[in-house]
Amino acid sequence: MSETLLEVTNLRTRYKTDDGNIFPVDDISFRVKKGQTLGIVGESGCGKSQTALSIMRLIQKPGEIVSGDVQFKGESLLKKTEDEMRDILGNQMAMIFQEPMTSLNPVYTIGDQIEESIRLHQKGLTNLQIKNKAIDMLKLVGIPAADKRYHEYPHQLSGGMRQRVMIAMAMSCTPQLLIADEPTTALDVTIQAQILDLMRKVQKEFQAGMILITHDLGVVAEMCQDVIVMYAGKIVEYGTVEDIFYRPKHPYTKGLLDSIPHFETGSRMKQLNTIPGLVPSLYNLPVGCRFQERCKFAQEDCRRAEPNLENLRGIHKVACYHPVQSEGGN
Numbered sequence: 068m069s070e071t072l073l074e075v076t077n078l079r080t081r082y083k084t085d086d087g088n089i090f091p092v093d094d095i096s097f098r099v100k101k102g103q104t105l106g107i108v109g110e111s112g113c114g115k116s117q118t119a120l121s122i123m124r125l126i127q128k129p130g131e132i133v134s135g136d137v138q139f140k141g142e143s144l145l146k147k148t149e150d151e152m153r154d155i156l157g158n159q160m161a162m163i164f165q166e167p168m169t170s171l172n173p174v175y176t177i178g179d180q181i182e183e184s185i186r187l188h189q190k191g192l193t194n195l196q197i198k199n200k201a202i203d204m205l206k207l208v209g210i211p212a213a214d215k216r217y218h219e220y221p222h223q224l225s226g227g228m229r230q231r232v233m234i235a236m237a238m239s240c241t242p243q244l245l246i247a248d249e250p251t252t253a254l255d256v257t258i259q260a261q262i263l264d265l266m267r268k269v270q271k272e273f274q275a276g277m278i279l280i281t282h283d284l285g286v287v288a289e290m291c292q293d294v295i296v297m298y299a300g301k302i303v304e305y306g307t308v309e310d311i312f313y314r315p316k317h318p319y320t321k322g323l324l325d326s327i328p329h330f331e332t333g334s335r336m337k338q339l340n341t342i343p344g345l346v347p348s349l350y351n352l353p354v355g356c357r358f359q360e361r362c363k364f365a366q367e368d369c370r371r372a373e374p375n376l377e378n379l380r381g382i383h384k385v386a387c388y389h390p391v392q393s394e395g396g397n
Contacts, residue, residue, distance in 0.1 A: 072099050075098070076137075079094055092114050095301075095302055106290065108323065159244065171233070177220070181235055207269070208265055210228060238269050242273075247279050285327070293307055294307070294310075296320045301386065304384065317387045319362070326342065356370070356388070369388055
């Protein structure tokens, strides 16, 4: 059995605003094992990125973590001082952010930005050793003419190249946990495939655990072993990739899967299914199940109380009073 690298327990993050309190991360629990990838999926506004930021304690005011725990290698990150967290972030834990053009500093060269993390976390290296390591990281992520790119600025690189630079920065200190927030957003399909192959290669080389946040269920099927489905700040389903794709139980999970276009050989594509409505505002959540207004299976009990996340089989859990009866069900 793989070693547990990260364990999140009942994590809750609150934002205090003039319009009231909201909880974009509401009682979240999961594990990430060494060398494995956990996928977090759901529509925009479901709390995926806020979960990642909460884990790394990058939530800014008026946000705050109000309860729960985040255990990394058996130690609580919530009990660490800011100095201790600075030693961990970028060194033992790293994040690939969603948009490389806004995450990279436009006034510093690529080399300077990769070197910053190495210089901060790997003491005792000479300037030449730091430069050589930065260039080696650019080569590792498949950037051609790495010696030249080292001196260039972000605007001189394509979107795919900038994303490779982000991966090089994240992996420069060999982190044990990598969090990738929509790493292939806005990239064409050819570059997406290259970036995913690169992430697999880097993860295998360093035996890192990974959290992959994405809207793309095809990416999840290809990259992940375990999957969390989030809706309006809550986990509504949690299981292995086989559970989620072949035995989905929550109507929201089933709706996401049915929204994937399927092309049948020798015939035209059937009409694309959609989930009606929108994710509810966190300021005005319905009483009971948060998905009830968009769910065709909703009944009176769904409107009385919020369902708990109940265990089905193995790690497979679902928060639903009327789970979908799928083939090969639990």
